[in-house]
Amino acid sequence: MDFFGGESAHADQTVVILHAKVAQKSYGNEKRFFCPPPCVYISGHGWRVIHAVCLVASRSLHHRLSLSLSFHVSLQLFACAKSLFISDQDKRKHFCLLLRLFLGNRQEVGSFQSRMIKVISKPSQKRQSMKNADLCISSCSRVALFNRLRSQTVSTRYLSVEGGAFIASARQWTAFTITMGRTQDEVEDEERRLLHTAPLSTRPPCINTVIRKVNKQHAILDVDEPVSQLHKCAFQFRDDPQAYLCLSNDTIVQYQVGLPLILLPPDSMVLNDGACWTIIGVEAVEFTFNLGLACIQAPVSPFPVITGLEVNGGGHVAMLEIHGENFSPHLKVWFGNSEAETMFKSPKSLLCVVPDVSVFSDGWRCLRRSVTVPLALIRLDGLIYRTSFSFTYTPELQPPPAIHDVFISDLQLSLCAESSSTSRLKVKLLLRVEMVQHLINELPGGILLRFKKRL
Known part of the structure; x- marks a missing residue:
């Protein structure tokens, strides 16, 4: 859905x-x-x-x-x-x-x-400072x-x-x-904030x-x-x-x-x-929720509020800790339309497993662009709590092992097919090694996880 x-x-x-x-x-x-x-x-x-x-x-x-x-x-x-x-x-x-x-x-x-x-008690008539x-x-x-x-x-x-x-x-x-x-003449200092x-x-x-x-x-x-x-x-x-x-x-x-x-x-x-x-x-203060297709009779409160995100790990295994208020064991974290495995730590903390980026974009590893998905909290009865936060997947420059393995196996198949001619094998081998190295340098590698608050 x-x-x-x-x-x-x-x-x-x-x-x-x-x-x-x-x-x-x-x-x-x-x-x-x-x-x-x-x-x-x-x-x-x-x-x-x-x-x-x-x-x-x-x-x-x-x-x-x-x-x-x-x-x-x-x-x-x-x-x-x-x-x-x-x-x-x-x-x-x-x-x-x-x-x-x-x-x-x-x-x-x-x-x-x-x-x-x-x-x-009343509006202060004194000159205010950073202390107030x-x-x-x-x-x-x-x-x-x-x-x-x-x-x-x-x-x-x-x-x-x-x-x-x-x-x-x-x-x-x-x-x-x-x-x-x-103005250009003003001094940029902390007090002028x-x-x-x-x-x-x-x-x-x-x-x-x-x-x-x-x-x-x-x-x-x-x-x-x-x-x-x-x-x-x-x-x-x-x-x-x-x-x-x-x-x-x-x-x-x-x-x-x-x-x-x-x-x-x-x-x-x-x-x-x-x-x-x-x-x-x-x-x-804005509260946005969605009853979805469920016929929900229970109140939407206590309304969970997210105040911050903290990512742990990276690459293919990453955890996202969500800080906020009014969390319960009945809440699941969703990345876009994908449910994440969620663990309840306390009313102020949830921990979830970050889904693989391939869930949201096929062939993402061959592209040099980030993927951003909205975060939501969904109660077990189907009530959707919208949030102002999103999660961004960003490619990094190092090649992932999976791409390297694909080209190595391709190279081995080519060697077997050309084994009848030694001279042709040497030329083919050099060309294939150079081509593989060039492609690996050009393609993006693992996943650098980032999060940001959606405006």
Whole structure:
């Protein structure tokens, strides 16, 4: 059966959890709701019931909170939890979200866990350093941006994308990948790995801007320090220094900075509320599974997660150790459509025998190219867990013994056939030896095993 193509691939079911990396603690009677709110996206043709799904979320395994989540039914199911908060009675420094998913008939699909979230009291106003890297925004990380007029919760609008353009939404938000650009004059050192007030781009869509620190509606132009979680910032367009990314009447526009009515320092600009954004790091956790042809009633959880691969040995005998979480003896490792002999070591480790490359490509030893196959975990009842990892077979330059043996036997047969003529035998022998040596030098040899994470 083809697990990675055809109808099986079209039956995939995907659950994506989007959430912030940090959450502010509430004090007294106030409720600081998580901002942006945790979101759940459900997609894939494998879902048979898409209009009646019940979601229950909890902040931890011990503290459960039922939520009334609404859905926006379009190409995918969407839900957001806008009423989550942490009281001052909760002393934990970190926590995670637990999503329990049910079908309309109350059949449990499974439980899905987010990444760890750090609890903070309030945004830090101090200059951050490498010692507090977890509170800084790093280049190539995911971020969310939101705007809140006059500090009113009801006026919060999140920067999102729809139809390839920026939009402002009161419910949905987009996780942007933010990358730092460099000028030729900048020094390449470890400290610059953190996102400073330097050129950056966000995708999709992509805009080239300079991120500016905001202090009391003033964009500070000469500051150079790391950007921290929940910092106020502005995005100045590189091709037009007087223009900033701005929210205006629930639409995203370019705000043109005018001449100030009062004398200002040359290193600052006055902005309106719509051009002042709050930035926060976010996580996106994706779970993809496939029921295949089996009629599975058991929950898909605990969901196995692969965090790393380690290859042992090489050539014709190689073992692959898989590191991760939630492993069980009921899981088998599959290389593409080939099942590997799998041994359960612990809930965090699986060991399997790497299949021979000939299973995936006939005549591979005569080719100078690598072969990459996806890795999957399949439960004994037929449930397929997709992963983002793949395994690559790479040819090496040394000739394998098998190819050498084939040509030696061919040479012996030739000697027997030409034994009637001594002179012709010598000439034939020299030609055959030279030809065999030339072919052996040209053909690839054994197998150099490599693994990589699939993007």
